[in-house]
Amino acid sequence: MGYYPIKCIRCAHVTDNEHVLFNTKDVIGDVFVKDRPETAAAPDMTSPFMEMKSETVTKGSIWDDDDEDTAEDIPMQELQATIEFSQYMTCSDIEKYCEQQGFDRCQRHYQHVDVTPDFAGKITDVNDLLTGLSFQKEKDGKTVKAYKRICPHCHCELPSRSGSMPxxxxxxxxxxxxxxxxxxxxxxxxxxxxxxxxxxxxxxxxxxxxxxxxxxxxxxxxxxxxxxxxxxxxxxxxxxxxxxxxxxxxxxxxxxxxxxxxxxxxxxxxxxxxxxxxxxxxxxxxxxxxxxxxxxxxxxxxxxxxxxxxxxxxxxxxxxxxxxxxxxxxxxxxxxxxxxxxxxxxxxxxxxxxxxxxxxxxxxxxxxxxxxxxxxxxxxxxxxxxxxxxxxxxxxxxxxxxxxxxxxxxxxxxxxxxxxxxxxxxxxxxxxxxxxxxxxxxxxxxxxxxxxxxxxFLPDFSLMELGPQHTENNIGILNRWIAERT
Ligand SMILES: Nc1nc2c(ncn2[C@@H]2O[C@H](COP(=O)(O)OP(=O)(O)OP(=O)(O)O)[C@@H](O)[C@H]2O)c(=O)[nH]1
Ligand SMILES: [Mg+2]
Ligand SMILES: [Zn+2]
Structure with a gap:
């Protein structure tokens, strides 16, 4: 459950699914995710389509259980806070924006991550890793997928695998x-x-x-x-x-x-x-x-x-x-x-x-x-x-x-x-x-x-030596590492 800290490679700020920003301009274009086989995506190494394959699972939008919402149900402060569309937005801001504009419901994309025991104590969110969001850019317009995640602190683009590994x-x-x-x-x-x-x-x-x-x-x-x-x-x-x-x-x-x-x-x-x-x-x-x-x-x-x-x-x-x-x-x-x-x-x-x-x-x-x-x-x-x-x-x-x-x-x-x-x-x-x-x-x-x-990340080879008399000790080190870190 959960995912590794999403850590910025430039400023080392750690963020999570809710605070990470998505690039809303550099999106996967005219395709709706369901319509096109994943292999047909743009040949961009940073594209989530390249690597995630079957690991990518999609979950319903957070609005799933309150389908019937009308304007009267929305709390006052949310009504007042009109969301502006901008290049970098959090997932929920994109969702709120689309709702305000009356666009189709957005779809969040998650990836399941198996966190190794050495990181189990560092997990702060039990959800899967949020890797993208499909949303409509205009009324009745095409659905695009935002998948480039951006550090909220310094606006550096995060590696596409950030959060799925340390x-x-x-x-x-x-x-x-x-x-x-x-x-x-x-x-x-x-x-x-x-x-x-x-x-x-x-x-x-x-x-x-x-x-x-x-x-x-x-x-x-x-x-x-x-x-x-x-x-x-x-x-x-x-x-x-x-x-x-x-x-x-x-x-x-x-x-x-x-x-x-x-x-x-x-x-x-x-x-x-x-x-x-x-x-x-x-x-x-x-x-x-x-x-x-x-x-x-x-x-x-x-x-x-x-x-x-x-x-x-x-x-x-x-x-x-x-x-x-x-x-x-x-x-x-x-x-x-x-x-x-x-x-x-x-x-x-x-x-x-x-x-x-x-x-x-x-x-x-x-x-x-x-x-x-x-x-x-x-x-x-x-x-x-x-x-x-x-x-x-x-x-x-x-x-x-x-x-x-x-x-x-x-x-x-x-x-x-x-x-x-x-x-x-x-x-x-x-x-x-x-x-x-x-x-x-x-x-x-x-x-x-x-x-x-x-x-x-690696077993401690500096505690190992060559020769049959050391084999038992070496294997012990490898086995401990396997148990504690994989
Ligand atoms: N003989 C030898 N010279 C080297 C080696 N590596 C680098 N140099 C020399 O050292 C010079 C500087 O190397 P850089 O890597 O540019 O130095 P830097 O630490 O990045 O320097 P700054 O960018 O100014 O901080 C090179 O132009 C080479 O002339 C090496 O392995 N052997
Ligand atoms: Mg240099
Ligand atoms: Zn940063």
């Missing part, structure tokens, strides 16, 4: 040029084609879940096919990258939406905190954080690299980052700490790998070592965590700050591009990869796996 919002932070946008483009590229193999023959697969993902798809394509790097992010509020994750373990299946919001690095190191303060509440409601740190911004590493490989760097950038987080972000959090699961991600580990000797990084350090054939065991996570922390300690003040500010942190390192790429200055000083077909991302999916484990 939504997790992840905020991606990091100074300018730390590699956030390139990371999300690489992640999008990998997720779109990966098989997603995980321990015990389980698998994670993904679907694009937001029309705004097209922006990341374009960036990924120009990066992986032509080698064009994205310029610095200009938009303060970029549309998040939203993917629908499906995890399969034996005969069990679990789904969620994960929304990754790219930030403008410039805002994190700006002189004033206006743009950060404006997003404070969103930060406070984020389910998880990714904090990217570029090794090029660490003095020791910067100074040790040969001239040709140095990026321009501002030695104060981490100081400013820390003071801006403290001053403009932490006030939105209780006790001045960000307790949500966090992955501190050292980017551009290709540079560290290619300069390990010069930087005196031992080859046994997991940041520069070859990848083990089997990933995501306790040992694997621990080695990556330890290896990255050792290197992060080059910047002791940043390291301590991150540990204190994000107490639930896992440290890892990655490269969106891999060891063999050559970056050149193109025309108009835009950067370009000379050999895009040599791009080989390293550990790009790890942070997502870690976050999904921390959120309870």
């Amino acid at each position: 939504t997790y919002n992840v905020t991606v932070m990091g100074t300018s040029a730390s590699g956030k946008t390139v990371y999300l483009s690489a992640l999008n590229w990998l997720l779109a084609q990966s098989q997603g193999d995980l321990p015990y023959r389980s698998s994670l697969t993904c679907l694009s879940a937001n029309k705004a993902n097209q922006d990341f798809v374009n960036k990924s394509n120009t990066l992986f096919e032509q080698g064009v790097l994205p310029g610095t992010t200009q938009i303060v509020l970029t549309e998040p990258l939203v993917v629908e994750m499906t995890y399969r373990l034996q005969d069990r299946m679990k789904r969620c939406l994960i929304a990754l919001a790219d930030m403008r690095g410039e805002d994190l190191v700006a002189q004033d905190g206006e743009n950060l303060l404006a997003r404070g509440e969103f930060f406070a409601r984020a389910d998880a954080f990714m904090v990217l740190v570029s090794p090029m911004n660490m003095q020791y590493i910067h100074n040790s690299l040969p001239n040709g490989e140095r990026e321009e760097s501002n030695s104060n950038v981490h100081q400013t980052l820390m003071s801006n987080i403290s001053e403009y972000i932490l006030p939105f959090f209780q006790n001045g700490v960000i307790a949500a699961p966090t992955v501190v991600m050292m980017s551009k580990c290709d540079v560290l790998m290619n300069n390990a000797a010069r930087l005196a990084i031992p080859l046994s350090n997991a940041v520069v070592a070859a990848e083990p054939p089997i990933k995501f065991t306790g040992t694997y996570f621990a080695q990556q965590n330890r290896g990255t922390q050792t290197i992060m300690q080059c910047d002791q003040s940043l390291f301590s700050f991150l540990k204190n500010t994000f107490p639930r942190t896992y440290f890892t390192s990655f490269s969106s591009l891999g060891r063999n790429i050559v970056i050149e200055e193109g025309e108009n000083s835009e950067k370009k990869i000379q050999n895009p077909n040599a791009i080989r991302p390293i550990r790009v999916v790890d942070p997502i796996i870690y976050i999904l484990i921390s959120l309870g």
